[in-house]
Amino acid sequence: MKYNVITGVYINYYFHCKRHLWLFARNIRMEHNSEDVFIGKLISAYSFDRRRHEIQIVDDEDAIVMDFIDKNRKVVHEIKKSNKLEELHVWQVKYYLYVLEKKGIMGFKGLINYPKQKRSIQVELSDKDRATIKEVIGDIHEIINSVKPPPVINKSYCKKCSYYEFCYC
Numbered sequence: 001m002k003y004n005v006i007t008g009v010y011i012n013y014y015f016h017c018k019r020h021l022w023l024f025a026r027n028i029r030m031e032h033n034s035e036d037v038f039i040g041k042l043i044s045a046y047s048f049d050r051r052r053h054e055i056q057i058v059d060d061e062d063a064i065v066m067d068f069i070d071k072n073r074k075v076v077h078e079i080k081k082s083n084k085l086e087e088l089h090v091w092q093v094k095y096y097l098y099v100l101e102k103k104g105i106m107g108f109k110g111l112i113n114y115p116k117q118k119r120s121i122q123v124e125l126s127d128k129d130r131a132t133i134k135e136v137i138g139d140i141h142e143i144i145n146s147v148k149p150p151p152v153i154n155k156s157y158c159k160k161c162s163y164y165e166f167c168y169c
Helices: 008-016 018-025 034-045 086-102 128-143 156-160 164-168
Strands: 057-059 062-066 068-070 075-079 109-114 119-123
Touching: 008 018, 008 062, 008 086, 008 128, 018 128, 062 075, 062 086, 075 086, 086 109, 086 119, 086 128, 156 164
Parallel strands: 075 109
Antiparallel strands: 057 062, 068 075, 109 119
């Protein structure tokens, strides 16, 4: 089976753990076992209630779900539990901006909201980012279409990962 559609979650997992990406792409999902994932979903669901409307863009190449968009200010909002893995969040939002541009929707910026910490960070897409995203998409296609999963990465954050038992037992 060949996997073609790239999601924002794939971008996030690419920067986090390529093995996690490979497993997730094959519908081997362990997130339902994670208290952190559950708490993150609650925070996302109950933050910005009045403005919150998930926006989905799905086609043969991309499948993204943005938490909400402020059309007047041209801002894509992403809500996250913690900034511990902020770089992953930034790349995920940059990918959303990239997909919007591919669809002819120009001039948007991103805002990652961390309600628990009462902070936000602004995200913009540069030419260098666009080139990086194109490379990352190529790498993701190679990873998710590989017959074998990438090796275990042995990082400190692996112990809190929902796939920990899968990878280490």
